[in-house]
Amino acid sequence: MSFKGIVRELREMKDGIGSMSKRVGDRKHWHSRTMSHIAPDLAPNPPSDLIQQGQWANLPPELLLDIIQRVEESETTWPARAVVVSCASVCKSWRAIVREIVKTPEQCGRLTFPISLKQPGPRQSPIQCFIRRDRETSTFYLHYGLVPSEGEKDKLLLAAKRIRRATSTEFIISLVADDFSRASSTYVGKLRSNFLGTKFTVYDSQPPCDAVPQTNSRSSRRFHSKQVSPRVPACNYSVGTVCYELNILRTRGPRRMHCAMPSIPVSSIQEGGTAPTPTLFSQAYDEHFAPSPCSTVKELVTGYSSINLSEPHVQGAEPLVLKNKSPRWHEQLQCWCLNFRGRVTVASVKNFQLVAAVDPSHNVSAEEQERVILQFGKIGKDIFTVDYRYPLSSFQAFAICLSSFDTKPACE
Structure with missing residues (x-):
């Protein structure tokens, strides 16, 4: 699957790793949420059975790290940066890698999660x-x-x-x-x-x-x-x-x-x-x-x-x-x-x-x-x-x- 295809799939997963029908039904609701405020820093944890059976939950760590790094580097402005937040909402393993990749505003000059609003800004450009x-x-x-x-x-x-x-x-x-x-x-x-x-x-x-x-x-x-x-x-x-x-x-x-x-x-x-x-x-x-x-x-x-x-x-x-x-x-x-x-x-x-x-x-x-x-x-x-x-x-x-x-x- 091409990188653009992966990003397109992630955009469809803005409401978690549920079924395709749930994604389509909740897509409009999620869009209004991302335009109103930064998504919650800690999303509710999905059931353990979904984590094991999800098609994205069991990707090899090396591949997953490469995918999220590319997404983080390409989506630098809002509302496109909501895709990075969506990656952190998939499951625990995805969230751990996103937290490792996404830097603080002091380091990268960007706001991603709600906790970014409590962290110091960049040293050079305001x-x-x-x-x-x-x-x-x-x-x-x-x-x-x-x-x-x-x-x-x-x-x-x-x-x-x-x-x-x-x-x-x-x-x-x-x-x-x-x-x-x-x-x-x-x-x-x-x-x-x-x-x-x-x-x-x-x-x-x-x-x-x-x-x-x-x-x-x-x-x-x-x-x-x-x-x-x-x-x-x-x-x-x-x-x-x-x-x-x-x-x-x-x-x-x-x-x-x-x-x-x-x-x-x-x-x-x-x-x-x-x-x-x-x-x-x-x-x-x-x-x-x-x-x-x-x-x-x-x-x-x-x-x-x-x-x-x-x-x-x-x-x-x-x-x-x-x-x-x-x-x-x-x-x-x-x-x-x-x-x-x-x-x-x-x-x-x-x-x-x-x-x-x-x-x-x-x-x-x-x-x-x-x-x-x-x-x-x-x-x-x-x-x-x-x-x-x-x-x-x-x-x-x-x-x-x-x-x-x-x-x-x-x-x-």
């Missing part, structure tokens, strides 16, 4: 995305690509919904565009502001790498909630803060912001440094490793009643701090300007660029200090570009950009 804002529903969508396409079929990475409360504002972040419940398996984190809108806290649904839970007498209230489920992340982990300087009299020019990332050590931007890189979502996303329903809630409550999981702590690491790059006043245009290299075309108070704020003692090169890690800006009505790179992830970059959408009467 990953370019854009945010589409829906004012009527207070919803924000992060899409993969340079600019919106005409058919509005851009790859959805993350979605967020703004919820205003009496003393704060929350942005609930999800993998899908129609489910923002924190009891859902698609919940990935949230952003919460203080009363003045000057400080925002980024919460992740799973602990960062190397995080050590700190003991606390207060138990997490979410473990005692009725929403606790074997497959649901039951708490939030603080992984960053975004602070805006007060500017009540408007005498300090444009907004000034600082981002402290406790989950990322400052050593990650030093020569030879590395940033924490999760490899899997928590076991709550995997039905195969989920505890039995009859004992789940009791085990969760007794296991974590003496631990405060909302404040992870990375031992022996100084956190990375980002600051916005100071704009320059343009005499002819009579406005503050930054060089966005053509990625931002509309002047807005929301536009910003973030660089590392380091001391000379950190031994960070001047080139690295000037490197823009995250930039955000407006290109049209309710359309904003987002370009991020190492050591930030898609989730962290999206959360930081969401803070720019909240009202800040004391900062501008």
Whole structure:
């Protein structure tokens, strides 16, 4: 069979290794899924008898490795890259090889599985995305690509919904565009502001790498909630803060912001440094490793009643701090300007660029200090570009950009 024939067969297997009739019946449903969000990182495991009898499950490992390598190298952009996800959904042996071949965004510059949204971006060329804002529903969508396409079929990475409360504002972040419940398996984190809108806290649904839970007498209230489920992340982990300087009299020019990332050590931007890189979502996303329903809630409550999981702590690491790059006043245009290299075309108070704020003692090169890690800006009505790179992830970059959408009467 030719290579094109193999790829064509894989495209027909986007819903697993079931019968041909099931593939045809479910093809339309799978297509709508891949266009809405990245497929789940851990697919339900097929019955063992299907694994043994499947026509693709027992291929020689050398042949299987060669096939998947060719597919991975040829399908580099979405929606064609959904074929790589389909390969990982065939069976355990296929998934193991796909995980071995597919590299992290830092290594290959591409997003494939949902866990890619929690992994650092590439060191050189940034990953370019854009945010589409829906004012009527207070919803924000992060899409993969340079600019919106005409058919509005851009790859959805993350979605967020703004919820205003009496003393704060929350942005609930999800993998899908129609489910923002924190009891859902698609919940990935949230952003919460203080009363003045000057400080925002980024919460992740799973602990960062190397995080050590700190003991606390207060138990997490979410473990005692009725929403606790074997497959649901039951708490939030603080992984960053975004602070805006007060500017009540408007005498300090444009907004000034600082981002402290406790989950990322400052050593990650030093020569030879590395940033924490999760490899899997928590076991709550995997039905195969989920505890039995009859004992789940009791085990969760007794296991974590003496631990405060909302404040992870990375031992022996100084956190990375980002600051916005100071704009320059343009005499002819009579406005503050930054060089966005053509990625931002509309002047807005929301536009910003973030660089590392380091001391000379950190031994960070001047080139690295000037490197823009995250930039955000407006290109049209309710359309904003987002370009991020190492050591930030898609989730962290999206959360930081969401803070720019909240009202800040004391900062501008």
